[in-house]
């Protein structure tokens with residue numbers, strides 16, 4: 001397979017994982033890509049690797065441009081295995097190359113692989129490295145989303161190789177956002193942020209500030225997943241949205257997430273939806289029997305109100321609700337106003353486990369609402385009043 005030139009002397013040498021359907025719990029119905037870049041200069045530099053099982057595609061694209069013996073540097077922006085899985089193979093083919101990473105990156109590489117014989121060039125944030133006609137500037141972005149995460153800026157090309165940042169799990173027969181439907185790409189970028197970077201808003205805000213402080217003039221953002229943002233309009237749009245998502249601001253919408261066994265919790269969810277609609281508050285409703293957790297999380301970026309409904313099963317949370325609550329808690333959305341609700345047969349109280357998660361996340365809430373078996377009209381009316389009370393908070 002061939003490399004594709006994305007800027008003069010800068011080649012995309014990544015791999016397209018068309019068949020990927022799931023990325024550690026994140027549904028990826030349109031696959032993903034692992035983007036790596038080759039900079040042809042006096043010191044030929046490879047930036048990032050790919051997932052281990054896509055290695056052959058990556059290696060053949062590199063070989064279409066240069067022999068491995070000519071590579072001087074291998075920049076490792078991030079050690080998660082979707083980008084480092086084939087770095088050991090690359091280092092076998094290019095043992096003369098120096099691995100350029102930060103201290104946390106070196107430690108993570110050593111923890112994942114046998115790095116015996118590898119030469120490291122360790123950088124700190126703000127350090128630069130000349131590779132000939134180009135200067136690489138490194139910006140570490142710790143916990144965005146691993147301790148080792150960093151981005152590489154190619155000064156002369158005004159090109160930011162941003163690794164996970166600004167990425168999308170989206171695989172199509174194109175490399176650039178301009179060759180795809182912009183709104184679709186942005187939805188994938190939003191989903192990526194919500195499912196991967198959501199807990200790290202403070203770090204994202206800091207990275208955006210650092211990029212500003214360093215005076216990075218960016219014409220192109222080439223992430224390690226999905227499509228490349230090029231031109232001021234696209235670059236400003238994705239950076240602007242990252243700023244908004246990272247700030248924790250929301251659009252005042254509502255999201256209802258529930259599951260149901262015999263329709264009782266679904267009936268309560270319908271009542272809640274009607275209250276929001278009557279109040280003119282945009283609302284989405286997701287039943288976990290048909291939605292993957294990762295399809296729901298983007299709505300949490302826009303939502304002020306969160307309602308989670310549970311049908312009690314064997315005196316426990318319903319397994320899909322428990323799974324969702326665990327996933328959501330890990331992503332730690334901020335500044336929500338919440339209500340847990342549900343139904344039970346003979347033992348109430350299980351929804352308190354959801355309430356506990358709201359409390360742990362520091363959300364504003366009102367006490368949970370539960371109904372025994374099937375809610376009759378008077379109960380539905382009471383629940384309606386409860387949701388109306390929530391909206392007044």
Ligand code: FEO
Nearest residue numbers: 078080082083164
């Ligand atoms: Fe795409 Fe954090 O790996």
